[in-house]
Amino acid sequence: MLxxxxxxxxxxxxxxxxxYFNWWLNNHK
Structure with missing residues (x-):
């Protein structure tokens, strides 16, 4: 169970x- x-x-x-990584890449193209 654990x-x-x-x-x-x-x-x-x-x-x-x-x-988050995909979001970061999209904002730093």
Missing amino acids: NLFSQIIVAIISGCAVT
Whole structure:
């Protein structure tokens, strides 16, 4: 259960990081 919860947290953080990175690239062309 803890492993599954950790994977969900990592997935959410990764998704936010990718979204922020794409947003940053779009604003610094």
